[in-house]
Amino acid sequence: xxxxxxxxxxxxxxxxxxxxxxxxxxxxxxxxxxxxxxxxxxxxxxxxxxxxxxxxxxxxxxxxxxxxxxxxxxxxxxxxxxxxxxxxxxxxxxxxxxxxxxxxxxxxxxxxxxxxxxxxxxxxxxxxxxxxxxxxxxxxxxxxxxxxxxxxxxxxxxxxxxxxxxxxxxxxxxxxxxxxxxxxxxxxxxxxxxxxxxxxxxxxxxxxxxxxxxxxxxxxxxxxxxxxxxxxxxxxxxxxxxxxxxxxxxxxxxxxxxxxxxxxxxxxxxxxxxxxxxxxxxxxxxxxxxxxxxxxxxxxxxxxxxx
Amino acid sequence: xxxxxxxxxxxxxxxxxxxxxxxxxxxxxxxxxxxxxxxxxxxxxxxxxxxxxxxxxxxxxxxxxxxxxxxxxxxxxxxxxxxxxxxxxxxxxxxxxxxxxxxxxxxxxxxxxxxxxxxxxxxxxxxxxxxxxxxxxxxxxxxxxxxxxxxxxxxxxxxxxxxxxxxxxxxxxxxxxxxxxxxxxxxxxxxxxxxxxxxxxxxxxxxxxxxxxxxxxxxxxxxxxxxxxxxxxxxxxxxxxxxxxxxxxxxxxxxxxxxxxxxxxxxxxxxxxxxxxxxxxxxxxxxxxxxxxxxxxxxxxxxxxxxxxxxxxxxxxxxxxxxxxxxxxxxxxxxxxxxxxxxxxxxxxxxxxxxxxxxxxxxxxxxxxxxxxxxxxxxxxxxxxxxxxxxxxxxxxxxxxxxxxxxxxxxxxxxxxxxxxxxxxxxxxxxxxxxxxxxxxxxxxxxxxxxxxxxxxxxxxxxxxxxxxxxxx
Numbered sequence: 001x002x003x004x005x006x007x008x009x010x011x012x013x014x015x016x017x018x019x020x021x022x023x024x025x026x027x028x029x030x031x032x033x034x035x036x037x038x039x040x041x042x043x044x045x046x047x048x049x050x051x052x053x054x055x056x057x058x059x060x061x062x063x064x065x066x067x068x069x070x071x072x073x074x075x076x077x078x079x080x081x082x083x084x085x086x087x088x089x090x091x092x093x094x095x096x097x098x099x100x101x102x103x104x105x106x107x108x109x110x111x112x113x114x115x116x117x118x119x120x121x122x123x124x125x126x127x128x129x130x131x132x133x134x135x136x137x138x139x140x141x142x143x144x145x146x147x148x149x150x151x152x153x154x155x156x157x158x159x160x161x162x163x164x165x166x167x168x169x170x171x172x173x174x175x176x177x178x179x180x181x182x183x184x185x186x187x188x189x190x191x192x193x194x195x196x197x198x199x200x201x202x203x204x205x206x207x208x209x210x211x212x213x214x215x216x217x218x219x220x221x222x223x224x225x226x227x228x229x230x231x232x233x234x235x236x237x238x239x240x241x242x243x244x245x246x247x248x249x250x251x252x253x254x255x256x257x258x259x260x261x262x263x264x265x266x267x268x269x270x271x272x273x274x275x276x277x278x279x280x281x282x283x284x285x286x287x288x289x290x291x292x293x294x295x296x297x298x299x300x301x302x303x304x305x306x307x
Numbered sequence: 308x309x310x311x312x313x314x315x316x317x318x319x320x321x322x323x324x325x326x327x328x329x330x331x332x333x334x335x336x337x338x339x340x341x342x343x344x345x346x347x348x349x350x351x352x353x354x355x356x357x358x359x360x361x362x363x364x365x366x367x368x369x370x371x372x373x374x375x376x377x378x379x380x381x382x383x384x385x386x387x388x389x390x391x392x393x394x395x396x397x398x399x400x401x402x403x404x405x406x407x408x409x410x411x412x413x414x415x416x417x418x419x420x421x422x423x424x425x426x427x428x429x430x431x432x433x434x435x436x437x438x439x440x441x442x443x444x445x446x447x448x449x450x451x452x453x454x455x456x457x458x459x460x461x462x463x464x465x466x467x468x469x470x471x472x473x474x475x476x477x478x479x480x481x482x483x484x485x486x487x488x489x490x491x492x493x494x495x496x497x498x499x500x501x502x503x504x505x506x507x508x509x510x511x512x513x514x515x516x517x518x519x520x521x522x523x524x525x526x527x528x529x530x531x532x533x534x535x536x537x538x539x540x541x542x543x544x545x546x547x548x549x550x551x552x553x554x555x556x557x558x559x560x561x562x563x564x565x566x567x568x569x570x571x572x573x574x575x576x577x578x579x580x581x582x583x584x585x586x587x588x589x590x591x592x593x594x595x596x597x598x599x600x601x602x603x604x605x606x607x608x609x610x611x612x613x614x615x616x617x618x619x620x621x622x623x624x625x626x627x628x629x630x631x632x633x634x635x636x637x638x639x640x641x642x643x644x645x646x647x648x649x650x651x652x653x654x655x656x657x658x659x660x661x662x663x664x665x666x667x668x669x670x671x672x673x674x675x676x677x678x679x680x681x682x683x684x685x686x687x688x689x690x691x692x693x694x695x696x697x698x699x700x701x702x703x704x705x706x707x708x709x710x711x712x713x714x715x716x717x718x719x720x721x722x723x724x725x726x727x728x729x730x731x732x733x734x735x736x737x738x739x740x741x742x743x744x745x746x747x748x749x750x751x752x753x754x755x756x757x758x759x760x761x762x763x764x765x766x767x768x769x770x771x772x773x774x775x776x777x778x779x780x
Contacts, residue, residue: 042431043439044415138590158593161532255743270407272734273435
């Protein structure tokens with residue numbers, strides 16, 4: 001049985017695997033091939049140039065800066081988003097105490113919060129980015145106006161025009177628009193945790209923090225891990241690109257303060273006519289993403305409870 | 308869970324992770340993979356007096372227009388003329404804002420349209436197109452008789468500098484710029500009148516005008532802070548005025564001391580003083596071009612560096628009595644090499660005929676029609692911008708900004724500069740020098756000395772990078 005197992009699986013998966021190969025693996029191979037050429041993207045002729053693009057990559061300051069920002073996104077965004085989402089989901093589902101005759105329930109108005117949190121998810125990322133661009137506007141934006149109103153005028157700045165704040169401003173928008181999704185995801189996972197666990201913990205006199213760390217989080221671990229990967233891919237890919245491209249046109253913010261890898265790929269391929277070099281950056285992005293997924297899957301591996 | 312078991316969840320998870328990563332990163336790039344282009348041009352027609360280029364009268368024509376600030380109506384009107392002249396020809400006019408996304412695959416596949424307005428944020432890189440021999444030489448068109456006067460060649464009807472702009476190292480002419488843009492310092496005559504000042508011709512006057520404005524709670528300058536590459540529109544001609552046109556040529560030629568020239572230093576220090584003295588509108592570094600133009604229209608700032616498209620672009624927010632004007636940049640002092648009036652003016656809306664176009668002669672003929680007086684006037688009337696056709700404004704009632712642009716051109720006479728760094732080295736000009744040096748300096752985060760050093764470093768890098776095609780004056 002051990003022996004024919006893979007063949008058995010492949011037999012079932014032959015059609016999806018073919019589609020996967022043609023539409024996923026093949027473009028990969030092609031891109032890696034193009035990264036060894038001088039293809040401009042504007043003409044069908046190109047030549048092989050060996051490792052030239054990779055050598056160039058190593059001495060390209062903007063690439064390193066983009067990589068640094070992408071890694072920062074990758075580390076911070078999932079951490080902040082998932083922590084916030086876990087906190088909100090916990091408060092909505094378990095955080096309240098002894099109401100409606102049930103031992104475990106959410107805080108007052110939790111079903112309303114759940115909907116409100118999900119709102120941003122309904123908007124397209126382009127709209128969200130545009131909205132925040134207006135909010136961050138240094139002269140007429142609501143953020144500076146709000147700071148004025150509460151007497152914190154000293155904190156006013158050109159949020160997206162200042163290299164010290166631009167990247168954080170962009171990250172905050174990504175957190176804002178993805179946290180709701182995870183609240184819903186974690187809420188769903190939390191409702192599947194048997195109530196008896198919580199009741200037992202309550203009888204033992206556990207407080208909210210203990211309940212969270214001893215019961216909720218361990219039982220939610222799988223979901224958190226998937227969420228972590230999903231968020232990491234958002235941080236490395238399309239969403240980060242969209243937000244940076246729309247909000248900090250310039251391109252890549254003041255003094256490259258917000259440039260990220262996918263944006264750099266786009267600029268090289270579609271502005272500078274260096275499609276081959278863009279695929280090289282794409283390969284670097286691929287390596288980073290794979291490494292990230294591998295690390296999360298390895299680190300996150302632990303015993304699973306069945307309930 | 309033993310590690311040598313194939314766990315269903317793990318298998319799916321790993322596949323999903325790999326798949327999710329692959330698609331966004333690479334899919335976009337390879338979707339425009341290369342194809343082979345076969346030569347399948349239409350036969351040429353007979354050259355006659357009415358048809359000097361020898362257009363095949365029944366061959367179809369396909370034109371692609373950038374649908375930006377100028378819209379597409381002017382091109383449709385010119386298309387109608389082509390159809391009238393060649394009733395058997397089927398013409399197609401398409402338009403898009405995403406020139407590169409739409410046309411890149413067609414260049415790769417060897418089936419580009421016959422005439423393209425390669426403009427907008429997604430402009431295809433001209434240096435690459437020329438370097439890869441993707442364009443048709445337009446010399447034949449320039450030597451053909453103009454549509455209005457059979458005794459005059461098309462090249463003799465164009466504004467100064469337009470033909471040169473279409474050349475990259477040597478004789479062939481690859482690009483024909485259809486619009487003609489006047490860059491400079493834009494202001495409201497009404498605002499100056501209110502302050503009871505004249506447009507300042509030297510820097511001392513500029514500073515005193517700004518000081519006067521500041522007392523009234525008005526900033527002297529604003530600019531597109533998120534796109535600081537608007538600053539050169541007035542800064543570069545300012546440098547040329549101080550030190551002569553060679554100053555800009557050195558920058559264009561990427562010379563090792565280009566950014567160390569005294570004229571460059573003087574110009575940057577003068578602009579930095581605007582920041583230092585608080586004459587730049589608060590928050591400007593966070594504004595984009597539209598936002599800064601609006602603030603300027605609202606009277607929050609006196610001056611803005613811009614191009615002559617601004618009148619059309621800012622139409623909605625411009626007050627009726629604004630009296631928009633453009634002037635040549637103020638000089639430094641009486642030691643300047645060039646007189647007041649030195650101005651940056653050059654072609655805009657680059658039209659190209661692809662080398663692999665099926666009907667390149669038709670594409671050129673369409674351009675010949677557009678460069679005639681009737682089509683040119685039509686364009687100016689519709690979008691209040693000049694064309695490269697020299698003249699054609701007689702009898703038109705021009706809007707105030709465009710009128711002042713025509714006056715400024717007249718005043719400049721021969722003293723028109725045309726820095727080529729903008730079309731030769733897009734990334735260097737916009738992102739490196741524009742955003743990372745000038746933008747940082749004007750936001751007060753870099754001194755002029757640091758900005759010069761950094762700009763020189765970027766220039767040196769561009770010179771030594773063989774993946775960039777280099778050009779010289």
